[in-house]
Every structure is written in structure tokens, then in C-alpha cells.
Amino acid sequence: MKRSIPLSLSFLLLCSCQGTSSIVEKSTVDISMKTSFSSEDKEFRVLTSNIYIGKGKGENFVYTIKENDPDIIHLQEAKGAYENFISPLLKDISDYSLINDSIVDDVPVCSTPIIFRKSKFELVDYGAERLKDAYQGNDTKTLSYVVLQEKKSEKLLFDFCFHGAIISNKYDGYQDKTKEECVEISKQMRTKNVQQILDKLDALQTTYGKACEIITGDCNFDSTSDAYGLLMKENFTDSEQSALLYKNTEGLQTSHTMGEYPNQGLSIDHIFGRNGTTFLSQDIIRTQLSLDASDHDPVIADVYLNE
Numbered sequence: 001m002k003r004s005i006p007l008s009l010s011f012l013l014l015c016s017c018q019g020t021s022s023i024v025e026k027s028t029v030d031i032s033m034k035t036s037f038s039s040e041d042k043e044f045r046v047l048t049s050n051i052y053i054g055k056g057k058g059e060n061f062v063y064t065i066k067e068n069d070p071d072i073i074h075l076q077e078a079k080g081a082y083e084n085f086i087s088p089l090l091k092d093i094s095d096y097s098l099i100n101d102s103i104v105d106d107v108p109v110c111s112t113p114i115i116f117r118k119s120k121f122e123l124v125d126y127g128a129e130r131l132k133d134a135y136q137g138n139d140t141k142t143l144s145y146v147v148l149q150e151k152k153s154e155k156l157l158f159d160f161c162f163h164g165a166i167i168s169n170k171y172d173g174y175q176d177k178t179k180e181e182c183v184e185i186s187k188q189m190r191t192k193n194v195q196q197i198l199d200k201l202d203a204l205q206t207t208y209g210k211a212c213e214i215i216t217g218d219c220n221f222d223s224t225s226d227a228y229g230l231l232m233k234e235n236f237t238d239s240e241q242s243a244l245l246y247k248n249t250e251g252l253q254t255s256h257t258m259g260e261y262p263n264q265g266l267s268i269d270h271i272f273g274r275n276g277t278t279f280l281s282q283d284i285i286r287t288q289l290s291l292d293a294s295d296h297d298p299v300i301a302d303v304y305l306n307e
Contacts, residue, residue, distance in 0.1 A: 034278070034306050037244050042280055042302040043150065044071035044120060048161065048216035048271055050296035053140075054081030056258055060293035061085045062092065064285060068300055072148075073115040074161035074216040076296075077140055086113075095119045099126050099146055111140045112161045112217065121148040124156070124208070133192035134165035137172055141165050143197060147208060155305045156211035157277075158204050160197055164220035164227070164268075165189035190220060190227040198234060212305040215272040218255075218296055222266035231272055239271040239301040243282035254284060258295045261286070269299050276306035 034041075047070035051061060058081070065073065073096075078086065090098060097118040100110055110128045125147035134141035143162035149155070167182045167189065169175055174182060197215060205211070215236065221227040223238065231238075240247055254269040256262035273279060281302040290298060 034304070037278065037280055037304065039245060039280065039302070041304045043153070043155075043304050044117075045300060045302050046070060046072045046074065046159075046214060046216065046271060047298055047300045048074040048076075048218075048269060049298035050076040050163070050218040050255075050269065050294060051078055051081045051085050052258065052294040052296065053077045053079065054084050056293040056295075057289075058084030058088060058293070060289040062089045064287070064290045064293060064298060065089060066093075068285060068298070070300060071117040071120050072159060072214075074112070074159075075115070076112050076161070076163040076218040078113050079111045079139065086115075097123065099123075099128075099144065110142055110144055112142045112144045112163050114144050114146050114159065114161050116146065116148060116159075120151060121157075122151055123147075124149055125204075131162065131165055131189075131193050132196055133189040135167055135171050135174075141193075143193075143200070145200065145204075147204060147211075150305070153305070153307075155307050156208060157305065158201060158208075158211050158213045160200075160213075160215045160217075162193065162197060162215070162217040162219070164193050164218065166220050186220070187225060187227070190225065191230055194227045194230050198230075210275060212277045212307065213274045214277055214303070216270065216299075218269050220268055222268050224266070228270075234274070236272040236274045237277075237279065239273065239279040239282040239299075240267055240284075242273075243279040243301065246281040246283070248282060248284045250284070250286075252284070252286075254297045254299065256291070256295060256297070259292050261291065262297065267299070269296055271299055271301045273303070278304040278306045280304055 096115045098115050100113045128144040131141045145160045148157045167186045169177045253262040253265035254267040279301050285298040
């Protein structure tokens with residue numbers, strides 16, 4: 001099995017943060033251009049992983065996180081996975097901070113939480129909300145965001161995690177739709193999901209000024225979709241396509257039957273960046289341990305914020 005990018009940083013985790021922890025002045029820094037890079041330029045590592053509502057082996061997830069040592073973790077389908085996946089990680093490692101905000105009063109935990117290294121980042125702001133265009137019969141389709149400031153460089157980052165919409169004719173209200181109609185409705189919804197995130201980014205820019213931006217998640221769309229095209233139109237780059245030093249080129253899907261190796265195809269789990277977010281390396285983690293943990297492969301990227 002293919003190993004992922006080499007590791008270099010120490011580990012961490014904590015419990016829920018409450019509210020904002022600091023206030024930064026509105027940034028007026030323009031994004032400047034560093035043009036030559038090496039692996040030593042890495043400022044932090046991000047990871048995104050759909051953890052399949054805890055159906056897999058939580059100990060494998062914890063091991064995979066420790067082996068790949070990310071500084072920011074983005075999770076999807078996390079509700080139901082706290083006991084066996086997230087809590088053991090938080091218990092073992094003391095320098096992570098879990099952002100787990102309620103979406104609405106009747107939803108006690110967020111399905112797309114973000115975990116970050118509190119020794120590396122200062123939490124400036126955070127939030128979560130339902131995706132407006134998604135099936136509302138469950139609470140898995142949400143977005144979360146954090147505004148983080150790197151403690152060493154004082155660079156500002158808007159960081160998003162979301163789980164893209166999908167519709168089935170097994171869902172209430174869609175039983176009269178054909179499979180093809182559900183596919184088309186899902187595509188339209190996911191484009192609107194992206195627009196909802198873009199609107200939230202605009203609001204954050206109004207408050208804090210220009211900052212580097214990252215969007216991650218189980219997007220449920222690939223590089224041929226209108227939703228992906230909208231992100232490209234808005235000057236985002238996909239780490240799988242744009243990483244400068246290394247990127248995974250196996251050409252396999254990032255979703256699979258749990259425990260089995262994925263088929264040939266396109267990724268639906270992505271890490272996107274804009275406004276000076278430079279991806280140095282990107283990889284898709286595929287070991288037997290990770291395959292047994294979920295029906296999605298974790299994606300990781302090493303990042304330099306080009307301010």
C-alpha cells in the first residue's frame with residue numbers, strides 16, 4: 001500500500017472551544033508572491049476525512065491521524081462518531097482544539113467539525129450552519145468555518161469544511177423522482193452549496209479583510225461538475241491538481257466500499273485554496289487501516305500561505 005507524505009510535526013487535541021478567542025484588526029495585507037518552494041516552506045498540514053458516522057474502526061482512524069500528523073482536521077459525517085473516533089483522539093493528544101458548534105437548537109452537534117492545533121493557531125472566529133440546498137431530513141449536510149491566525153507569522157486564514165448535498169428517491173419528498181432526476185437535483189444543489197460558502201467568505205472578508213482561504217470536504221462532486229467549475233471560476237485551486245512538489249496521480253476514486261481498495265475514477269473529496277494559499281504537497285491516504293476506518297479516503301495537503 002502506498003504511504004502518505006512524510007511527517008514532521010508533533011501531535012495534539014482538546015475539547016470544545018466556546019466563542020471567539022481573540023480579535024484581529026481588519027487585514028489590509030495584499031497577497032504577495034513567493035515563487036520558489038521546497039518542503040521546508042511547509043507552514044502546516046491539513047487533512048479532510050469523511051468518517052462514515054462511526055461505522056468503521058475508530059482505532060484505525062486515530063492511528064491514521066497520528067501517522068499523518070495534520071495541524072487542521074476537517075471531518076464529515078462526524079455525528080455518531082464521537083465516542084469511538086473523536087473522543088479517543090482528543091483524550092490521547094492534548095494540543096488539538098475541537099470546534100463543535102450547534103447548527104440549530106434541535107441539533108446538538110455539528111456533522112462537519114474542525115479540529116486545529118492550538119499551539120500553532122489562534123482562534124479568531126468560528127461558526128456552522130446547515131446547507132440551505134440539501135435534503136433536510138437529516139443533519140449531515142452542513143458547513144463549518146474557522147478564522148485562524150498563525151501564531152508565528154500572524155497570517156490570517158479562512159478555513160471551511162462542508163459535506164455536499166446528495167438526493168435519493170428513498171428520501172421523503174423525492175419518492176416520485178427517477179434516479180436520473182435525483183442526480184440532476186443533487187448537481188444543482190451542490191453548485192448552490194458552493195455559492196453559500198462563497199457568500200460566507202465574502203462576509204468574512206467584509207469583517208476581517210483579505211485572507212488566505214481553504215475549502216475542504218466530502219464535496220460529492222468531481223472535477224467535471226458545475227460546482228467544481230464555479231470554484232475554478234472564483235480562482236480557487238485544487239490541491240490534487242496544483243500541488244507543486246508532489247501530488248497523488250493514482251487516478252482512483254476517494255470513495256469505496258469500506259475495507260476494499262477503490263476503483264479507478266475521480267476524487268469527490270477535495271482541498272481547495274485561494275488568495276495566496278499555496279499547496280506544496282498533496283496525497284490520498286490508502287492503507288488497509290484507513291480503508292477499514294471509513295468508506296472515504298482521507299486527503300492531506302501541506303500548505304504555505306503566500307502573503
